[in-house]
Amino acid sequence: MTLILYLLAGGCLVASAISSREKTVKSLKKAWKSFANIVPAFFAVLLLVSFSVAFLPERVIASLIGEESGFVGQLLASVLGSLTLIPGFIAFPMAKILVESGAGIAQMAVFVSTLMMVGVATAPLEASFFGWRATLLRNAMAYCYSFVVGYVVWMAVAV
């Protein structure tokens, strides 16, 4: 995946350089500027990601959001999903283990959904682009909607 991106970027860069050296330099300057602007925020996010993955072992989460945990379990799942930032390639195998070790389906769907759509740790970064009002609105709506997702997925899996 990353290789494709590099090939694509390299190819476009060469094509651009052939057509117009001036525009290419301008593009690279823009690229560098937005890159430099965003790097500190990425560090903050990555720091929080790494610690939330390391400090929340699967069995702790599974014990919190079991099948019998009901709505309280869903609330806990939503809080965990919103606060933590676990990338998909770690989250899904983990979710599988969680379900196998007793986590509820509805709770799991709420967890996965908030994990993807709600980001407390990324909120400052999001707000630097869209402003706080839009950021808070989007995250609040996504948070509430995650319970809808949990309910529908639970029903679908149950039948």
Added chain:
Amino acid sequence: MNASQILGRWRSPLISLLLVLPLGVWRPELGKSALLLLGENILMVMGILPPVFILLGLFDTWVPRERVAPHMGDGSGAKGTVLSVLLGACSAGPLYIAFPVAEVMLRKGTSLRNVFVFIGAWSTMRIPMILFEIQNLGAVFGLTRYCVSLVGILLMALLLDRLLDAAEKKRIVARFQAE
């Protein structure tokens, strides 16, 4: 750039560091594995970022606003929405990379509603991720969540567009029109 500017720019990682530091002191062995993970994550993200930003920079200088706005701007209708969903779904990488992409889309005249559709699709509808999800949690779980999320994304973008007043929207869009 002077020291206070650098400090201001690096404020958010410093705050995060202060947040996680007590955890590391409390359980040093977990803190150590967190640091290892941090190293891996930094390498991974720094690996994807350069081509993404180069492509964004090239797109920004080469593709004029007039080429994008009719397809994804106000009045682009269902076509704009479908395009935004597809763009988000075909993307790669974590959500926080979507924000700089959204910035360039806004600058090229994409409507705010479509940008929110794009952000939503990026967050929950990425194709490599749904395949992985099905593999791990089963087709019923994955596909149901995918479809319900799509409905939610469209609804939320519509609502966001309605709930933000005109002044706020103008402010968001204007920030990116500076150059």
